[in-house]
Amino acid sequence: MSKKITGSEAMCRALLAEGVDTIFGYPGGAIMSFYDSLYGYSDRLRHILCRHEQGCIHAAQGYARASGKVGVVSVTSGPAATNVVTGLSDANIDSTPLVVITGQVGVDSLGTDAFQETDVIGITLPVTKWAYQIQDPEEIPWAVARAFYIASTGRPGPVVLDFTKDAQLGLLDWDYERIDYIRSYDPDPEPNPADLSTAAALINRAERPLILAGHGVMISGAEEALISLAEKADIPVAATLLGLSTIPSDHPLNKGMLGMHGNIAPNFKTNEADVIVAVGMRFDDRVTGRKDAYAPNAKIIHIDIDRSEFGKNLKAHTSIHSDARRALEALLPMVNKASHKEWLDSFAHAEQVEATEVMERELHPTDTEGNALRMGQVVRKISEATGNEAILVTDVGQNQMMAARYFKFTRSKSMLTSGGLGTMGFCLPAAIGAKIGAPSREVVAFMGDGGFQMTLQELGTIMDLGLAVKIVILNNNFLGNVRQWQELFFGGRFSATPLRNPDFVMIARAYGIEAENVADASQLDGAVERMTSSKGAYLLNVNIETTDKVFPMVAPGSAVDEIMLDPKRRYSPAE
Amino acid sequence: MEKQKKRFTIVVFTENQVGLLNRISIIFTRRGLNIESVSASASAVSDIHKMNFTLFSDRETLEKVIGQIEKCIDVLRAFLYTDDEIVYQEIALYKVPTQRLLDEKNLERIIRVHNARILEITRDYTVIEKTGHESETQALYELLKQYDIQQFMRSGRISVTKSPTEHINHYLEEASRRLNRKEEQSK
Numbered sequence: 114m115s116k117k118i119t120g121s122e123a124m125c126r127a128l129l130a131e132g133v134d135t136i137f138g139y140p141g142g143a144i145m146s147f148y149d150s151l152y153g154y155s156d157r158l159r160h161i162l163c164r165h166e167q168g169c170i171h172a173a174q175g176y177a178r179a180s181g182k183v184g185v186v187s188v189t190s191g192p193a194a195t196n197v198v199t200g201l202s203d204a205n206i207d208s209t210p211l212v213v214i215t216g217q218v219g220v221d222s223l224g225t226d227a228f229q230e231t232d233v234i235g236i237t238l239p240v241t242k243w244a245y246q247i248q249d250p251e252e253i254p255w256a257v258a259r260a261f262y263i264a265s266t267g268r269p270g271p272v273v274l275d276f277t278k279d280a281q282l283g284l285l286d287w288d289y290e291r292i293d294y295i296r297s298y299d300p301d302p303e304p305n306p307a308d309l310s311t312a313a314a315l316i317n318r319a320e321r322p323l324i325l326a327g328h329g330v331m332i333s334g335a336e337e338a339l340i341s342l343a344e345k346a347d348i349p350v351a352a353t354l355l356g357l358s359t360i361p362s363d364h365p366l367n368k369g370m371l372g373m374h375g376n377i378a379p380n381f382k383t384n385e386a387d388v389i390v391a392v393g394m395r396f397d398d399r400v401t402g403r404k405d406a407y408a409p410n411a412k413i414i415h416i417d418i419d420r421s422e423f424g425k426n427l428k429a430h431t432s433i434h435s436d437a438r439r440a441l442e443a444l445l446p447m448v449n450k451a452s453h454k455e456w457l458d459s460f461a462h463a464e465q466v467e468a469t470e471v472m473e474r475e476l477h478p479t480d481t482e483g484n485a486l487r488m489g490q491v492v493r494k495i496s497e498a499t500g501n502e503a504i505l506v507t508d509v510g511q512n513q514m515m516a517a518r519y520f521k522f523t524r525s526k527s528m529l530t531s532g533g534l535g536t537m538g539f540c541l542p543a544a545i546g547a548k549i550g551a552p553s554r555e556v557v558a559f560m561g562d563g564g565f566q567m568t569l570q571e572l573g574t575i576m577d578l579g580l581a582v583k584i585v586i587l588n589n590n591f592l593g594n595v596r597q598w599q600e601l602f603f604g605g606r607f608s609a610t611p612l613r614n615p616d617f618v619m620i621a622r623a624y625g626i627e628a629e630n631v632a633d634a635s636q637l638d639g640a641v642e643r644m645t646s647s648k649g650a651y652l653l654n655v656n657i658e659t660t661d662k663v664f665p666m667v668a669p670g671s672a673v674d675e676i677m678l679d680p681k682r683r684y685s686p687a688e
Numbered sequence: 689m690e691k692q693k694k695r696f697t698i699v700v701f702t703e704n705q706v707g708l709l710n711r712i713s714i715i716f717t718r719r720g721l722n723i724e725s726v727s728a729s730a731s732a733v734s735d736i737h738k739m740n741f742t743l744f745s746d747r748e749t750l751e752k753v754i755g756q757i758e759k760c761i762d763v764l765r766a767f768l769y770t771d772d773e774i775v776y777q778e779i780a781l782y783k784v785p786t787q788r789l790l791d792e793k794n795l796e797r798i799i800r801v802h803n804a805r806i807l808e809i810t811r812d813y814t815v816i817e818k819t820g821h822e823s824e825t826q827a828l829y830e831l832l833k834q835y836d837i838q839q840f841m842r843s844g845r846i847s848v849t850k851s852p853t854e855h856i857n858h859y860l861e862e863a864s865r866r867l868n869r870k871e872e873q874s875k
C-alpha cells in the first residue's frame with residue numbers, strides 16, 4: 114500500500130504534474146502548511162514573493178500572457194483572498210488562464226466569521242471561470258486537474274481553488290491523473306461546415322472586406338492562418354487593443370488599431386466595409402462606438418470560441434463557433450485568391466490625415482509647454498531602440514493608448530495590457546510576470562504617474578529578483594486620462610485629478626534600481642540609450658506635457674466614423 | 689427579435705455540483721433580472737439535475753442569459769420556453785382558522801370547484817392544498833382571504849416540455865461522442 118501524504122504535499126505534486134515551475138504568492142496563517150510543503154519543493158517550484166497579493170495576481174497574468182502557460186498564484190485567506198479579486202476580474206474579462214489557490218480556515222470554522230475567514234467562493238464566483246472549495250484532501254487531485262484543464266482550454270480564464278486547512282493537513286493516497294474531458298464543457302468545438310461555407314461565400318463575394326483581429330487570434334495561435342488568409346484574399350486587417358501584435362506593424366495589410374483611440378482608417382472604414390470578418394473578439398463598446406451606427410453596410414462573420422459572445426453585443430450575419438485557428442485554417446482553402454486594390458488604396462487618405470494632423474505633433478513636437486515631452490515621441494523612441502522587438506506592457510489611461518498607438522511590433526504576444534477591466538496598477542507587476550515568463554525578451558513597461566503609484570511596491574520584487582524590467586513613467590503630474598475627459602466634456606473642471614508626486618527617481622534608487630529624469634527632448638536619446646544598454650532594471654521618469662491629449666478620438670456616444678482629430682476638428686474623407 | 693416582455697421559463701440541466709444555483713442566479717441578478725420563482729430537482733436522466741426559473745423579461749435578453757448560463761462549467765444545457773411550450777404546475781398551501789371555516793356554508797363547494805383538498809384539520813387551523821397555475825392558486829387565495837388566512841406559501845414552478853423526450857438527451861449523445869473521440873485519440 115502506498116504511503117499517505119498530506120494535502121499540502123499533494124498540492125505541490127499536483128502542480129508539478131501540471132507542469133508548473135513558477136508560483137506567484139504571499140504566505141499567511143491559513144496557507145502555512147502549504148508553504149511548509151513548498152519549502153521542500155523549492156528546487157522545482159520557484160516561488161516569487163511579490164509585495165502585495167494584487168501584485169502576485171497581475172504578475173501571474175503577465176506571466177501567463179507572455180509565456181502561454183497557466184499563471185499560478187497562492188495566497189492566504191481573508192484579506193489576501195480579497196486582494197486578488199481585481200486580478201481575477203481582470204483575467205476573466207481578458208481571457209487569461211490562472212489557477213489561484215487561496216488558503217481557507219478549517220471546515221468547522223467556515224461561515225462563522227472566524228479570524229481571516231471570508232466567503233471566497235461567494236466573492237469570486239462572478240469573476241471566475243470556475244471556483245471550488247477543497248474541504249477533503251482526497252479531492253485535491255481531481256480539483257487541481259480540473260482547475261488546470263478549465264483554466265487553459267476553450268476561452269481561457271481564472272480558476273479559484275479555496276484550500277481549507279483540513280484539506281492541507283489531512284492525508285490522502287497519492288494518485289494523479291490529468292484530465293481532458295468534462296461532460297458539460299466542450300472547449301474545442303469543430304467549426305460547422307455550413308457556417309464555413311456561408312462565410313467563405315461572403316468573403317469571396319466581398320468588394321470591401323475587413324478583418325478584425327482580437328485576442329483570440331493569439332490565444333489560439335492563429336496568427337499565421339490569419340495572415341495567410343488576409344494575404345490570399347487581399348483583406349486589410351485591423352486589431353483590437355488586445356489583438357495588437359497579431360500581425361507585424363509594418364505588414365502592408367495591417368491597417369492599425371480599432372477603438373476609441375484607434376487609428377482613423379480602420380474605424381472609419383468599418384462603416385464602409387461590406388464584409389467584416391471578426392476573429393476572436395467581442396465587439397466591446399470601446400470598439401463599436403454607437404452600436405446602432407456600427408458597420409451599417411457590412412455582413413458580419415463572427416468567429417469565436419465562446420458561443421455566448423454571438424449576438425451578445427452585436428448581431429452577426431454568420432457565426433462560426435470554434436477556436437480562431439481551426440476556423441481560419443478551415444476557411445483558408447475555401448477563399449479565393451483576390452485583389453482589392455482600390456479598397457486598400459482608399460485607406461490612404463485617412464492614414465495621411467492621421468499622420469500629418471495627429472501623429473506629427475506627437476512624434477515631433479515643437480511647441481510643448483515648458484519643453485516637456487509628448488508621450489508618442491517617447492514611446493516610439495523606445496520601441497525603435499528595442500528594434501521593435503520588445504514586449505510592451507502598459508498601465509491604463511493616456512499612457513496605455515499612446516503606447517498602443519506608437520509602439521511597433523514585429524512579434525506576436527508582445528502587448529500586455531488590461532483591456533476589458535482597465536485596471537490601473539496592472540502594469541508594473543504584469544511586467545515582472547512577463548519578464549519571468551519570457552526571460553529572453555526585452556520587457557518595457559509604460560505607465561502614468563497615477564497608475565505607477567497603485568502598485569509601486571513591486572519595485573521590491575524587481576530588486577529582490579534582479580529582474581531587467583525597463584520602466585517608463587510618462588509623468589504628466591495628473592490623472593491624465595480623466596483630465597482629458599474633464600477638459601473635453603466637463604468644462605475643464607479638474608476635479609481630483611492633479612497629482613503632487615514624490616521624486617520617482619529617488620524611490621527607484623531606494624530599491625537599488627538605476628533611474629533618471631528626462632526633463633526635455635534633448636535628454637531623451639541618451640537616457641533611452643542608457644536604459645536599453647543596461648543589463649538590469651532601469652526607470653525613466655519622463656516629463657510629459659500635462660495638457661496633451663490622446664487623439665484621434667471616437668467620443669463616447671459617437672459612431673466609429675465620427676472621429677475627432679483634436680478638440681475642434683472632425684475627420685472628413687473629402688478634406 | 690421580440691423585445692416584448694412576458695413570462696418565460698428557463699430550464700437548466702446540470703451536473704450534481706455544489707454552488708451551481710448560486711453561479712446561475714448571479715447571471716440573472718447581474719443584469720437586474722428578478723427571478724420570480726425557482727425550483728430544482730432530479731430529472732428523468734440519472735445523475736442530472738434540473739432547475740426551473742421563471743422570469744418576466746424579453747426573449748432577446750433571455751437568449752443572451754441562456755448563453756451565459758450554458759457557459760458555466762457543470763451546466764449541461766439551458767432552454768428557454770414560453771408558457772405554451774410546456775406543461776407546468778405550482779402548489780400552494782393555505783392555513784386558515786378552523787373556526788372560521790366551520791361557519792362557512794359554501795366550504796364544500798369552494799373546495800370542490802377549486803379542485804383543492806384539505807391536508808390537515810386541527811381544532812385551531814385547517815391546511816388546504818391546491819395545485820394549479822399561479823392565476824388559479826391566486827383565485828383561491830382571494831376567496832379564502834375572507835376567512836383570515838394565517839399562512840400561505842406557493843412553490844416555484846415545475847415544468848415538463850410537450851416534446852416526447854428530455855431535450856437534454858441530444859446533448860448527452862454529443863458529449864459521449866466527444867468522449868469517444870478523445871479516447872480514440874489517446875490510444
Ligand SMILES: Cc1ncc(C[n+]2csc(CCOP(=O)(O)OP(=O)(O)O)c2C)c(N)n1
Nearest residue numbers: 510511512535537561562563564592593594
Ligand atoms: C483602479 C482604477 N481606478 C480608477 C480608474 C479610472 N482611471 C482611468 S485612467 C485614469 C487616470 C490615469 O492617470 P495616470 O495613471 O497618471 O495615467 P495617464 O492617463 O496620465 O497616462 C483613471 C483614474 C481606473 N481605470 N482604474
